Amino acid sequence: MDYAKVTRINLARLLKEGGTARASGVVEEAFWVGEERFPLEGEASWKVAVSSVGGNEYWLSGEVEGVVYMECRRCLKPTPTPVHAHFQHMLRYEQGLEGVVFHEEDEDEYYAFGEPDLDLLPFLTEAFVTEMPYTVLCEEGCxxxxxxxxxxxxxxxxxxxxxxxxxxxxxxxxxxxx
Structure with missing residues (x-):
């Protein structure tokens, strides 16, 4: 499969015509959360689908998979750890809004966006890092x-x-x- 090395999806056609838009790609080297770096062994691959659910609402679903280096909890040796994460989010298009903004109203949670070119990296990072185990061992008898x-x-x-x-x-x- 030929992956794009970008983490964006263009939803212009979806915003006009409805239906579903799909994209796939890779994240190279590492995921970043603030100043903290989570180095990858090779690349993490991802794929997403965004479907129109009516009005200005869209359903984002996807998965991201890769191998991250984590420190062994006993000897601190960098240990390759496979991670496979799935995610789903409700999106709402609000024309003119800059960036992606999370909203939580009562039991309703969604991400608002205002540009047809949607950056997926925050969604991919959150899913991947959340799915990482709390600790790892380089080997059982470490x-x-x-x-x-x-x-x-x-x-x-x-x-x-x-x-x-x-x-x-x-x-x-x-x-x-x-």
Whole structure:
């Protein structure tokens, strides 16, 4: 499949004639949320469909799939993690509106847009990042980092023993006579 390297869909024809508009493409290198970067292994592919549902309302549905590098929760090694996310949003066309604006009225949620050229990157980013797992392990038996010297225990045996604190250790200072 030949993917476009843009994250936009032109809805001019859909706004005039109704029906459904489809697009697909890729996101290269990384997703960004503010200053935080989520690096990709290769590219993340996406596809969307926008359908007219009457009046100035449209239904956006799509999916985005790729492999993101996340830090292992034990050793901090960059770990490739597959992510496949689906998303659906109600859109409302408001001519002349600049950008995309989220509205929440009672139980009604929608995104308003005013230009026929709709930027999909915010929708793709939100779906992808929301679907990422909270933590990952580079491998099931990851030994993690040494709490004494910081060495990666998967690569070297630093000789330090992990101290297992006794549950009543804090009471020792409170009751010195015991």
């Amino acid at each position: 030994k993690g980092l040494c709490p004494v010297c910081g060495a990666d225990r998967n690569l070297v045996d630093c000789g330090h023993e992990a101290e297992t604190p006794h549950p009543f250790q804090a009471l020792k200072d409170l009751l010195p006579e015991l």
